[in-house]
Amino acid sequence: MSTPSRFDRGHTDDLMSFLAASPSPYHAVANAAARLEKAGFEQVRETDAWDASTGGKYVLRGGAIIAWYVPEGAAAHTPFRIVGAHTDSPNLxxxxxxxxxxxxxxxxxxxVYGGTLLNTWLDRDLGLAGRLTLRDGTHVLVNVDRALLRVPQLAIHLDRSANDGLKLDRQKHLQPIWGLGDVAExxxxxxxxxxxxxxxxxxxxxxxxVHSIExxxxxxxxxxxxxxxxMDNLISVHAGAAALAASAASDLSYIPVLAAFDHEENGSQADTGADGPLLGTVLERSVFARGGTYEDKARAFAGTVCLSSDTGHAIHPNYAERHDPTHHPRANGGPILKVNVNQRYATDGSGRAxxxxxxxxxxxxxxxxxxxxxMPCGTTIGPITAARHGIQTVDIGVAILSMHSARELCGADDPYLLANALLSFLQG
Structure with missing residues (x-):
């Protein structure tokens, strides 16, 4: 019989359902929106006029979602508290x-999309998911969540040196098989x-x-x-949605926001990426819909803080020399504060506080x-958000192993701890 966790596993159980049901960014934002709608949030369309009504609202664009809650009595210059995340993961x-x-x-x-660990896609049962665009311009989500595809590895008999350093050609060696017979366009x-x-x-x-069906x-x-x-980075999307939904019932002095972007894994330069105008446009329109001016917008942004929540590296027991010798994040040790003085992460001393x-x-x-x-340091949406919008930004996340693998690993309590930290932050 297993030892019970220190924490309620209900959040992690729900995260597991969210991960399984979100094989693409489009599914992830649809599932996040469904959770927010249960908390009373309503979708607003970018092509419609926005009003000054209070309550929970969200915008969907492709694989990105921006959601926010306007409390009663919020002034036009009320600052925002933002949880930033991304919906995409490296894959094929x-x-x-x-x-x-x-x-x-x-x-x-x-x-190949993003910096994926290529070998983790070999000899794995794969499904296929994403978005179909119809003749009238509408979209339909599709998810074939069964053993449809497989990228077969070359037998060791035909590559005796495979265990001494496997090298995969991205063009030749990663095309999955899905049947027998002649190719039909x-x-x-x-x-x-x-x-x-x-x-x-x-x-x-x-x-x-493609996605692993396990x-x-x-x-x-x-x-x-x-x-x-x-897990990189749907842990944060799920925790952010849960925190935003819970904060909507609070007496708030800030406007809580979830901003989950697509295309972080290839640089964020897209209309649905953090380096695009989506977040700034939504925040501005929220200010102006409440009768605000440019001065109100400037005041709101000056008082705004963003927690850029993304996964980081837990100390790896087999490769400890690859980590900083004095900083060893551990699984189930709680969320990590990510620091890089060269601004690969946006955290400074004020953000740490x-x-x-x-x-x-x-x-x-x-x-x-x-x-x-x-070793070179990775980066996140944090520095992009700070530089593009002039918003104080802090980089945090959950420590994991096997980042960018088809299957990653974290402490089972850390997603719950992250969600509680995000809720506390959004409540101010």
């Missing part, structure tokens, strides 16, 4: 001409039209990606770990993360 994405193959094998042509899209119960020829565009699971003797896909105060109010332990000086 379907090319514009997807049907390919050779030697009697039918394959799907894919392109348009076959994949016709198959997906059938899966989505659409007429043949109705789909004219697509944004599709569900998230607790791991370890005492089930204190969580293994699953897309904001995060520390939120964790203290919530009774949540927290840790420091800094990269080894001898």
């Amino acid at each position: 994405r379907v090319k514009p001409l997807p049907d390919t193959g050779a030697y009697g094998w039918r394959q799907i042509a894919v392109e 348009g076959d994949l899209i016709r198959f997906l039209e059938q899966e989505a119960d659409l007429p043949e020829g109705e789909v004219t565009g697509w944004d599709l990606m 569900p998230p699971s607790y791991l370890g003797r005492d089930k204190e770990l969580l293994a699953g896909p897309r 904001v995060f520390a105060a939120a964790c203290e109010r919530a009774g949540v332990p927290w840790q420091h993360f800094v990269s080894n000086n001898a």
Whole structure:
């Protein structure tokens, strides 16, 4: 019999459901929106006029969602408290001409998205998910969540040096197999039209990606770990949505916001990315809808703080020399504060104080993360948000292992701790 956790596992159980149901950014934002709607939030369209009404609202654009809650009596210059995250994960994405193959094998042509660990996609049962665009410009989500595809590894008999350093050619070695026979142009899209119960020829565009069909699971003797896909960064999207929904019932002096962007893994330069105008436009329109002026907007932004929540590296027991020798984030040690003086992370001393105060109010332990000086440091939406909008930004997250793998690993209590820290922050 397993040892019970120190914390309620209800949040982590719900995260597991969220991960399994969100194989693409489009599914992730739809599922986040559904959770917010249960808390009374309503979708507003960017093409409609916005009014000064209070309550919870959200905007969906592609794989991005911006949601906010306007409390009663909020002035036009009321500052925002933002939880920032991203919805995309490194994976393999379907090319514009997807049907390919050779030697009697039918394959799907894919392109590598983001900095994925390529070997983790080998010999794994894969599904296919994403967004279909119809002739009238509307979209339909599709999720083939069964063993449809497989990227077969070369047998060791044909590559005796594989265990001494596997090198994969991104073009030649990663095209998944999905059947036998002659290649037929348009076959994949016709198959997906059938899966989505659409007429043949109705789909004219697509944004599709493969995913591991193995569900998230607790791991370890005492089930204190969580293994699953897309933790980077759906842990933060899920925690941010939960915190925003919970904060909507509070007496607030800030306007709480969830900003979950797409395309962080390839630089954020997209209309749905953090380097695009979406967040700034939504915040400005919220100010102006409440009768605000440019002066009110400037005052609101000057008092705004963003927690950029993304995963970071837990200390790896087999590669401890790759980490900073004095900073060892541990699983189930609470969220991490990410610092880089070269501004790969946006945290400074003032931001550290904001995060520390939120964790203290919530009774949540927290840790420091800094990269080894001898290795390059990753980055997040944090510095982009700070520079683009002039908003004080703090980089935080959950420490994980196997980042950018098809299947990652974290402490099973850390998502709950993160959500509580975010709730405390949004409540101010």
